[in-house]
Amino acid sequence: MKRGLAFFLAVTMIISLLAGCSGEQSAEAEKTKDGKVVIDFWTFWGSETRRPIIEKIVNDYNQSQDKVFVKHTFLPWGDIWTKNLASVAAGNPADVIVNDINTVAQRAENKQVEDISEYVDDSFKQQFYPYLWDTVEQDGKTYAVPFNTDTRLLFYNKKAFKEVGLDPNKPPATWSELEEYARKLDVKNGDKYDRIGFYPLWGSVGASSWMINADGGKGFIADGELAINTPKKVEALNWILDWKEGLGERTVQAFQAEFGSEQSNPFIAGKVSMWIDVGTFYTQLRDYGQDVEFGVAPIPAKEKGAGNWAEGGGFVVEVPKGSKHPKEAMDFIRYLTDVKAQKYWAVKNYDNVANSEAAESALNELKGPDKMVYEATVKNLKQTKMFPVPIDYPDYMSRLNPHIDNALLGKTAPEKALKQAEEDIKKMKK
Template identity: 70%
Template sequence: MRRSLSIFIPFVLMFAVLTGCSSGEQNVQAEKTQDGKTVVDFWSFWGSETRRPVIEKIIDDFNQSQDRIFVKHTFLPWGDIWTKNLASVAAGNPADVIINDINTVAQRAENKQVEDLSKYIDDSFKDQFYPHLWESVQYQNKPFAVPFNTDTRLLYYNKKAFKEAGLDPNKPPQTWEELEEYAKKLDIKNGSRYERIGFYPLWGSIGASSWMTNADNGAGFIEDGELKINTPNKVKALEWIAGWKERLGENTVQAFQAEFGSEQANPFIAEKVAMWVDIGTFYTQLRDYGKDIEFGVAPIPSYSKDSEHWAEGGGFVAEIPKGSDHPEEAMEFIDYLTGPEAQKYWAQKNFDNVANIKAAESVIDELTGDGQTVYQATVDNLKVTKMFPVPVEYPDYHNRINPIIDNILLGKYSPADGLRQAEKDVSKIKRE
């Protein structure tokens, strides 16, 4: 998952999107049901066969739980939902509740696109949620959203392959050095052709930035307003990634990637890769399509034996767009949506990491077997999972860094030269 969604559209685009909205969609907030209930319009991008029935069951449960509010679910496709949200806020006809990106809450708060929720909740409200998630929804020490779900990354490994390679299946690699040692033992080569690759750091749900954070004691690119892009350990992380491609050969890496797909074609499920980094919901693919795979999960190996197993996380929040006609009713629905009952149901059906602590713990108690093992591992891993909210001083920094990292990995820049340039570029866009 990418760290954030930097969504800034010019006024012309806002106007174009606005004029494409129907008057019925814009005015739904003002409507009431025939029996006088206030209609709360809730926008989400959950339209799949898996997730839509779950969210609509939660909405129906809420609607049945009281007699004053009727929540109407409006599905909007991924991407469209946020441009339409900005346009509707600018026009003064927003939804009442929307699901949005957790790492860009402060951006919307600064731009006055989302409501301050502190007026609707007390200080104890935050105790329901994992602290690193609650911290991510703050702007000027006030909450502007409520965490809904999150993720973290684990190392999945094939126990059968470990046994074949003479490795203890109950002792996964703990450090980068061990990861390299294990990977070489797990490789299977037929002449110059690899039949199985032990590990490759950019496969799975992980990217270069996560390894850079892991190597740099959990530091992101910007920490407390200070740029930490061109650091010695981030340079070493990119050099380390490049070393994997050099050892395996670029043709090998590209040939394996060309075969990647989903479900049964996933290289870990197909047992063509012995170790793989992914989020907790990857377990559902293993459960449904990898029934013969004996696997284990572990934290991502740490940079050294003296450092933590840092991982990177993302997620989504429920928030009230600025100008909602029914903010109090909207907050009542958000309270239910992020409460233990709804969160537990969401986690059970989608295997997501939810933000509500009580809900997550109750899910663990009811799961069994591999499902319980994986979900417990994800919850434990939240302690070393870092979130990277986009600082308001550097709203567009990803677009300055990511292309340079891509070029470093393509060999167009050295890691040192590339990160030096990236830090210089980002320093120029600082907003005072």
């Protein structure tokens, strides 16, 4: 009996010690004692960089008031949304979740997210970039709050520019200038390229981005109408094919085979002189390309005055359908998307945030190249377009992409491919 009692006491002591070391367990004990409402906050931010940042914001919120305790739950990318849908269906969801910004309307239509309209007013909405706020409203109701976003810039190698007689402070402004500069920057050794000036499908950009850029920033569905088989989008696909033909399929494939990240990134390695990527690509340059003398600029316009249109993405925070504590969840969301937390996230993560005042104030915390690139991204948001997935065409990209691929592979002429895509997508309208 004594041995059994001693064992029980030892185990109890170990559990107590572990509980004392656990922020979550001690906080939940405090909740039981003080009556705090515990809300579960799901994110996919588990990296060594992002997890400490989001957890500091969560801890700051928990210490800022005595009514709510937020528990941060990390779930891997991909798994988080599968588990969210399952938990909503089971009636036991998280209280706040980070989700994709362009599919809010789909979740609202499928009753997978709470209507939070009663918790927001005009003064709250005005904190955010208007084009981002547009993504979270459906039929006049609000279903999420924008958290962060991105935009794409042209990174160019100033040293390479100087080598070939180009002005390092004058990046290409139009597609024709982009082609002209690229030809000058190409370095060939016989039939082999040692350096390529530019290729439009490398970096964080694809054929659809160039088609939208060419068409005045118009997406594939504009004002509820299909805008796929347009003259400008056909022209853009032909333009990409001209690049591919000019370099040759073998050259393109050979270069791509050597692509990697960090020092192996082709722009950092000096293998490609102009490269389009999201603003956060700068962190790779900063950490692994210290010797690269670079500049940034908007994506060139199709022609002068046509607009330097870029595609954007991002994430929102929302309350899954069936949350037991929507009011408390919204209190946390307000904190998470206010200036203080958004500015902290922007500076520490070098990320574009949705709160416009926070984005501007983050510039005051940055210096040198950090400030130069971040300022360029903030300015570029004015020429960045979001393309929320419309309810009438929920899966249109999966039908469109194969047709674009066929055009790029030379299997179908661009005009025919886009005509077929438009006819195919018309059939799916709800």
